[in-house]
Amino acid sequence: MGKMTLADLRKLRESSKKAMEMRDSENKGARIIISMGTCGIAAGAKETFDAFIEQLMARGMTDVLVSQTGCMGFCQHEPTIEVAVPGMESTVYGDVKGAAVEQIINTHLVGKQVLKDLVLEKPSVDIIKEA
Numbered sequence: 001m002g003k004m005t006l007a008d009l010r011k012l013r014e015s016s017k018k019a020m021e022m023r024d025s026e027n028k029g030a031r032i033i034i035s036m037g038t039c040g041i042a043a044g045a046k047e048t049f050d051a052f053i054e055q056l057m058a059r060g061m062t063d064v065l066v067s068q069t070g071c072m073g074f075c076q077h078e079p080t081i082e083v084a085v086p087g088m089e090s091t092v093y094g095d096v097k098g099a100a101v102e103q104i105i106n107t108h109l110v111g112k113q114v115l116k117d118l119v120l121e122k123p124s125v126d127i128i129k130e131a
Contacts, residue, residue, distance in 0.1 A: 037071030
């Protein structure tokens with residue numbers, strides 16, 4: 001690896017600063033929560049996380065919080081994410097890789113429509129019994 005110039009370091013600092021701002025919860029409306037349990041990481045959740053940050057930054061969508069959580073319990077459908085948009089029900093998507101990131105941004109975040117082919121169903125609260 002070659003030496004970095006001062007200009008290179010400044011560019012890297014600015015890029016890192018913008019990426020960290022996407023993870024700051026202040027002044028955010030929508031949220032994207034990416035499952036980063038062991039199974040999610042093994043299935044590519046880190047790449048999915050980076051893709052959301054990169055595409056949202058490229059579009060100037062600074063009002064979307066991107067964060068991570070542990071396993072959501074859908075290991076067979078990793079990487080999984082939860083999308084929460086004000087005025088809409090929270091939605092969990094599975095198998096979120098590649099083009100699915102752009103589809104979720106365009107259709108769910110911008111178009112305010114759920115991508116039914118990627119939705120994972122949560123267990124209904126009324127069938128979960130307390131022990």
